Amino acid sequence: xxxxxxxxxxxxxxxxxxxxxxxxxxxxxxxxxxxxxxxxxxxxxxxxxxxxxxxxxxxxxxxxxxxxxxxxxxxxxxxxxxxxxxxxxxxxxxxxxxxxxxxxxxxxxxxxxxxxxxxxxxxxxxxxxxxxxxxxxxxxxxxxxxxxxxxxxxxxxxxxxxxxxxxxxxxxxxxxxxxxxxxxxxxxxxxxxxxxxxxxxxxxxxxxxxxxxxxxxxxxxxxxxxxxxxxxxxxxxxxxxxxxxxxxxxxxxxxxxxxxxxxxxxxxxxxxxxxxxxxxxxxxxxxxxxxxxxxxxxxxxxxxxxxxxxxxxxxxxxxxxxxxxxxxxxxxxxxxxxxxxxxxxxxxxxxxxxxxxxxxxxxxxxxxxxxxxxxxxxxxxxxxxxxxxxxxxxxx
Amino acid sequence: xxxxxxxxxxxxxxxxxxxxxxxxxxxxxxxxxxxxxxxxxxxxxxxxxxxxxxxxxxxxxxxxxxxxxxxxxxxxxxxxxxxxxxxxxxxxxxxxxxxxxxxxxxxxxxxxxxxxxxxxxxxxxxxxxxxxxxxxxxxxxxxxxxxxxxxxxxxxxxxxxxxxxxxxxxxxxxxxxxxxxxxxxxxxxxxxxxxxxxxxxxxxxxxxxxxxxxxxxxxxxxxxxxxxxxxxxxxxxxxxxxxxxxxxxxxxxxxxxxxxxxxxxxxxxxxxxxxxxxxxxxxxxxxxxxxxxxxxxxxxxxxxxxxxxxxxxxxxxxxxxxxxxxxxxxxxxxxxxxxxxxxxxxxxxxxxxxxxxxxxxxxxxxxxxxxxxxxxxxxxxxxxxxxxxxxxxxxx
Numbered sequence: 001x002x003x004x005x006x007x008x009x010x011x012x013x014x015x016x017x018x019x020x021x022x023x024x025x026x027x028x029x030x031x032x033x034x035x036x037x038x039x040x041x042x043x044x045x046x047x048x049x050x051x052x053x054x055x056x057x058x059x060x061x062x063x064x065x066x067x068x069x070x071x072x073x074x075x076x077x078x079x080x081x082x083x084x085x086x087x088x089x090x091x092x093x094x095x096x097x098x099x100x101x102x103x104x105x106x107x108x109x110x111x112x113x114x115x116x117x118x119x120x121x122x123x124x125x126x127x128x129x130x131x132x133x134x135x136x137x138x139x140x141x142x143x144x145x146x147x148x149x150x151x152x153x154x155x156x157x158x159x160x161x162x163x164x165x166x167x168x169x170x171x172x173x174x175x176x177x178x179x180x181x182x183x184x185x186x187x188x189x190x191x192x193x194x195x196x197x198x199x200x201x202x203x204x205x206x207x208x209x210x211x212x213x214x215x216x217x218x219x220x221x222x223x224x225x226x227x228x229x230x231x232x233x234x235x236x237x238x239x240x241x242x243x244x245x246x247x248x249x250x251x252x253x254x255x256x257x258x259x260x261x262x263x264x265x266x267x268x269x270x271x272x273x274x275x276x277x278x279x280x281x282x283x284x285x286x287x288x289x290x291x292x293x294x295x296x297x298x299x300x301x302x303x304x305x306x307x308x309x310x311x312x313x314x315x316x317x318x319x320x321x322x323x324x325x326x327x328x329x330x331x332x333x334x335x336x337x338x339x340x341x342x343x344x345x346x347x348x349x350x351x352x353x354x355x356x357x358x359x360x361x362x363x364x365x366x367x368x369x370x371x372x373x374x375x376x377x378x379x380x381x382x383x384x385x386x387x388x389x390x391x392x393x394x395x396x
Numbered sequence: 397x398x399x400x401x402x403x404x405x406x407x408x409x410x411x412x413x414x415x416x417x418x419x420x421x422x423x424x425x426x427x428x429x430x431x432x433x434x435x436x437x438x439x440x441x442x443x444x445x446x447x448x449x450x451x452x453x454x455x456x457x458x459x460x461x462x463x464x465x466x467x468x469x470x471x472x473x474x475x476x477x478x479x480x481x482x483x484x485x486x487x488x489x490x491x492x493x494x495x496x497x498x499x500x501x502x503x504x505x506x507x508x509x510x511x512x513x514x515x516x517x518x519x520x521x522x523x524x525x526x527x528x529x530x531x532x533x534x535x536x537x538x539x540x541x542x543x544x545x546x547x548x549x550x551x552x553x554x555x556x557x558x559x560x561x562x563x564x565x566x567x568x569x570x571x572x573x574x575x576x577x578x579x580x581x582x583x584x585x586x587x588x589x590x591x592x593x594x595x596x597x598x599x600x601x602x603x604x605x606x607x608x609x610x611x612x613x614x615x616x617x618x619x620x621x622x623x624x625x626x627x628x629x630x631x632x633x634x635x636x637x638x639x640x641x642x643x644x645x646x647x648x649x650x651x652x653x654x655x656x657x658x659x660x661x662x663x664x665x666x667x668x669x670x671x672x673x674x675x676x677x678x679x680x681x682x683x684x685x686x687x688x689x690x691x692x693x694x695x696x697x698x699x700x701x702x703x704x705x706x707x708x709x710x711x712x713x714x715x716x717x718x719x720x721x722x723x724x725x726x727x728x729x730x731x732x733x734x735x736x737x738x739x740x741x742x743x744x745x746x747x748x749x750x751x752x753x754x755x756x757x758x759x760x761x762x763x764x765x766x767x768x769x770x771x772x773x774x775x776x777x778x779x780x781x782x783x784x785x786x787x788x789x790x791x792x
Contacts, residue, residue, distance in 0.1 A: 001567070
């Protein structure tokens with residue numbers, strides 16, 4: 001018999017994907033350039049030339065058996081070492097290569113982190129609004145995802161709601177800063193308060209509570225700021241990174257798990273990651289991709305377009321009377337809908353060829369997400385459509 | 397608390413890996429060229445130039461966002477189509493792209509196949525001698541691996557032992573032809589008999605019993621022969637392929653799952669693979685690697701060295717009085733040890749700098765594996781050491 005759980009997943013079709021398919025279909029009718037498709041979080045800027053050059057140079061000059069050979073179980077030592085050094089320099093950490101494990105993107109990182117720290121039936125807490133793929137990542141590991149309601153004033157953490165959800169079965173708290181879909185960056189104050197709270201609960205329950213920190217948007221922060229690095233505030237942190245957004249290489253499937261050196265058994269945890277990989281049949285990301293990112297650790301794609309787009313959209317949404325928290329990073333913005341049901345709101349927007357995603361998908365009904373990883377020219381052309389939509393439907 | 401099962405896996409250290417580490421250590425003492433290291437199944441021939449050229453050409457000319465962009469959930473359609481057409485041409489199958497799903501090597505393929513067809517607690521049957529990684533691939537999916545004893549006369553299937561092991565909880569039978577470690581290719585007769593047997597049992601139990609066919613060595617077959625294609629003999633076949641050996645690219649992590657079009661719900665099964673990937677945090681192999689293999693489907697590395705090495709070793713082992721089945725493919729040979737305990741036998745061999753792996757690891761005590769994916773020159777230099785070993789220890 002075919003496995004039931006994967007069949008059931010198929011029937012729960014992703015709202016984001018459906019909207020993206022609608023946008024493509026509509027594009028075939030009126031030209032995709034006329035569809036203001038804010039549905040998908042796909043990077044929209046070129047891969048940096050130095051990354052391409054690194055790959056070409058390796059392919060031309062390296063011994064082919066070495067370049068395409070098996071990675072060691074714990075992934076390539078020189079790559080792990082380079083990642084550790086880079087994090088140490090940037091964030092004042094003390095990682096060694098023994099604390100780094102290369103994986104295939106943030107999805108792979110979270111899949112490893114959750115399996116690492118949980119027994120079947122354990123709970124993983126996350127905060128709305130949250131990336132909907134956390135459900136399959138956590139649920140199919142045997143653990144359960146518990147979602148704490150959003151603190152909609154600023155999309156920092158709702159600590160009262162966290163306290164209400166906390167219990168002895170919680171193995172880890174999963175955060176995402178800069179955040180998809182809100183664009184908000186957790187402040188130092190938030191991270192300090194979270195750390196103090198988790199320390200208190202660790203003591204109360206007599207076991208570790210890990211912080212799994214999902215950071216694919218770490219490099220996309222605006223106004224010349226740097227996002228506070230969560231592991232700086234809490235020792236039991238497992239940092240999950242992906243280069244998908246910073247280098248515009250989501251198809252290359254590359255990221256890492258970094259375990260805070262202050263974690264009890266930090267090195268053991270990385271060794272366990274190697275065993276988790278065996279169990280899920282993964283066995284290391286592509287070797288040449290590991291080597292290519294290691295040669296480009298201080299490089300990013302030209303991410304400035306995202307800030308330009310943020311500026312336009314935030315200004316215009318405010319002008320149109322939306323309640324909206326200003327994104328400090330990512331390529332998302334998460335305004336409040338102009339009527340209670342954001343699903344109805346987004347459905348109406350389709351009549352203006354505006355493709356918006358209801359917040360319900362992110363555990364935050366009444367809001368909607370715009371993914372502004374699109375050309376600025378298109379963002380600008382979308383503004384009149386947005387105005388018409390608001391005026392006609394809501395009389396602003 | 398850290399997950400116990402992955403900690404336990406760490407304490408069960410792989411014999412093959414330990415032997416490989418011993419060989420490396422010994423190499424530091426006497427020069428690795430003097431260690432006759434037959435431990436690891438790593439390809440030892442160059443990657444074909446056309447594969448490298450394809451990658452370089454794509455990196456130079458393709459749009460970077462397209463080349464490094466997300467794969468669709470079900471992997472790249474043009475790649476799936478190319479794989480289907482290639483299999484149809486070579487094996488007279490009727491695959492369409494809807495029956496193909498790209499994965500990261502045979503490990504990924506088997507991890508998907510097992511999750512696809514089993515509920516927790518179901519049994520997967522395999523045949524000794526077998527690749528020891530089948531244990532983590534199967535056990536950590538929630539299913540259980542049952543090993544049927546070897547038919548040591550020819551390392552085809554031991555059908556009486558299969559019948560003794562068969563029961564209503566068996567979801568699939570997992571075969572590996574050409575076989576690691578025996579080098580044997582399952583004959584047409586074996587595959588026909590297996591098909592008839594599984595049909596009979598399907599009818600008796602009133603449910604499907606799938607055949608999961610692990611074929612990373614399909615292209616390494618000697619004497620100008622072609623290995624019979626298992627899916628030609630049984631409709632409920634899930635073929636698991638990897639290019640690791642045929643293109644010498646194990647570090648690129650690329651393979652596929654092909655579901656026989658005659659399987660009930662064949663297309664559904666491939667869609668389920670996309671959901672399994674979400675659950676294990678995998679989400680497609682590296683996009684440019686998918687594209688690169690699709691451009692090299694009729695290409696292999698120069699695999700002739702493996703046949704040359706087979707010829708030398710088979711001849712010399714026979715001359716030395718070993719009981720040994722002639723490998724028809726792969727880069728392994730699996731002779732009977734010259735004393736009952738192959739672990740002791742292999743331990744003694746180390747004194748002659750011969751690194752051999754006891755068959756116990758493959759579920760077949762009393763035998764040992766030699767992985768002859770090494771330079772022919774070294775194989776030739778190992779023969780005097782082998783002779784000395786046999787003469788001194790066993791007086792032949």
